[in-house]
Amino acid sequence: MMAGGHPRREAAIALLADLVSFHSISLQPNDDIVSHIESCLAALGVETWRDAHEDGARFNLLARIGPAAPGGVLLSGHLDVVPAAAEGWGGDPFTLRRETGRLIGRGAVDMKGFLAMVLAMAPAFQERAEQLAEPLYLAFTFDEEIGSFGAERMPAFLAANGVTPRLAIVGEPTGMNPFNGHKGMIELVTHIRGVAGHASRPAGGVNAIYAAARLIAFIEDLAAECATSPQADSPFDPPFSTLSVGTVTGGEARNIIAGECRIDWEIRALPGQDPHQLYNRVMAFIDSDLLPAMKAGDPACEIATQMLSDVPPLVAQTPSAAAELVGRLWTNEAPQVVSFGTDGPYFQQAGMDVIVIGPGGMAQMHQPEEFITEAAIDEGLTFLDRLLAEMTGGTMQEVSG
Ligand SMILES: [Zn+2]
Missing domain, CATH: 3.40.630.10 (Zn peptidases)
Structure with a gap:
């Protein structure tokens, strides 16, 4: 210079x-x-x-x-x-x-x-x-x-x-x-609402943290599945789409069944792969499995997911x-x-x-x-x-x- x-x-x-x-x-x-x-x-x-x-x-x-x-x-x-x-x-x-x-x-x-x-x-x-x-x-x-x-x-x-x-x-x-x-990126937050109660009487409550744990495990499995099929000749490191849960917040105290839990998570998709397909699989798990199981405990349970951003x-x-x-x-x-x-x-x-x-x-x-x-x-x-x-x-x- x-x-x-x-x-x-x-x-x-x-x-x-x-x-x-x-x-x-x-x-x-x-x-x-x-x-x-x-x-x-x-x-x-x-x-x-x-x-x-x-x-x-x-x-x-x-x-x-x-x-x-x-x-x-x-x-x-x-x-x-x-x-x-x-x-x-x-x-x-x-x-x-x-x-x-x-x-x-x-x-x-x-x-x-x-x-x-x-x-x-x-x-x-x-x-x-x-x-x-x-x-x-x-x-x-x-x-x-x-x-x-x-x-x-x-x-x-x-x-x-x-x-x-x-x-x-x-x-x-x-x-x-x-x-x-x-990569493309979708940023997400999921709010899970269960039913709070005293920890000594589990029959009355639906634990939102347990539901979050199942959801997190599903996302982790999906991420592992993506990792098993890397794209040949992809210039990306890693050469596959990724999902990750970044934060979990929920519950009030040790002796209270958690009424609320929130997770912040994301999907990064390779060009040519549709991140919405991965998103839809998580939503399908919530709708057909996770939420019905919660509602069986109490119909008032809810799960809501917000897409904060969706960058192609x-x-x-x-x-x-x-x-x-x-x-x-x-x-x-x-x-x-x-x-x-x-x-x-x-x-x-x-x-x-x-x-x-x-x-x-x-x-x-x-x-x-x-x-x-x-x-x-x-x-x-x-x-x-x-x-x-x-x-x-x-x-x-x-x-x-
Ligand atoms: Zn910048």
Whole structure:
């Protein structure tokens, strides 16, 4: 990297400090950070569109630089961050700190760092807007961390605006290594209601913890069954779909038959496998076996399952215009796959070829003292420089076939 860093490094760091100062935790209203980005872009003369969630409090933001033409490249990042507990931080998580080459703050790497680089480069793209062979779109989404609820709205929102980018770069922190596939994920919570009673008189009660134990054992068996049929040649580790129970809460006291129990669980399915099929098997067990057995004890028993999120898999494409673009701009390393979710599948649903690549380390995500290095900021800015050169040089190549 060049001595003294990228010429736009300080601009990007100043923008990052602004972005980190907004407490844009998932599910919280995000009008303040969206307004801030709108005004940054409006000052450059860049057009933006908002997409409001039904609650009127959370927004996606879309911007276009260059011609209102079909095709184009979309750069995407999420506005939301995971919460920051006070412990483990050397300062306020929402005040960016700069220490020995690191920028520390909640969202610094995941993924306000990428957003800051994009905003720092926006003036350069806007200055050369007339030379852009096709439009550059910037997409800012809400609630990625809890199930891509913002990105889920993107296919309809883009279609309603006649926006049809042909490829998307999702700038999640991957250490600038390209990824083009991930598993789908369903996050679930199941509430079991039995009948409480005194432990000394079991005949009166229906123990919700016993029912939860049977349900957990069923999920465990199903997970074991998935593990016995790995997909041949799958790039995923492990090469099979997984189910897992993460938490169990229930009961009041040792001498009381548990009236309530709750389990939090998840299903991660390989691309090409339907996670709903696994989900349906668990529901069938509840409906035909577990719940009837409870109701035989007392008809008031209930089991209710909520699907908190349902993120589809990102399916690796070949050939991939997005992977070829990254090959020309940055690295010829073949794209890899990961087992965590991104907004990418929804851009794929909208017809885009999707690649996940961005600056900063995955190991720093969701941690106390989350940071991005100045060197990573330079890398991201250099990547965007090269993208600008590519998009204004008339060398953007279509993938044949
Ligand atoms: Zn992220």
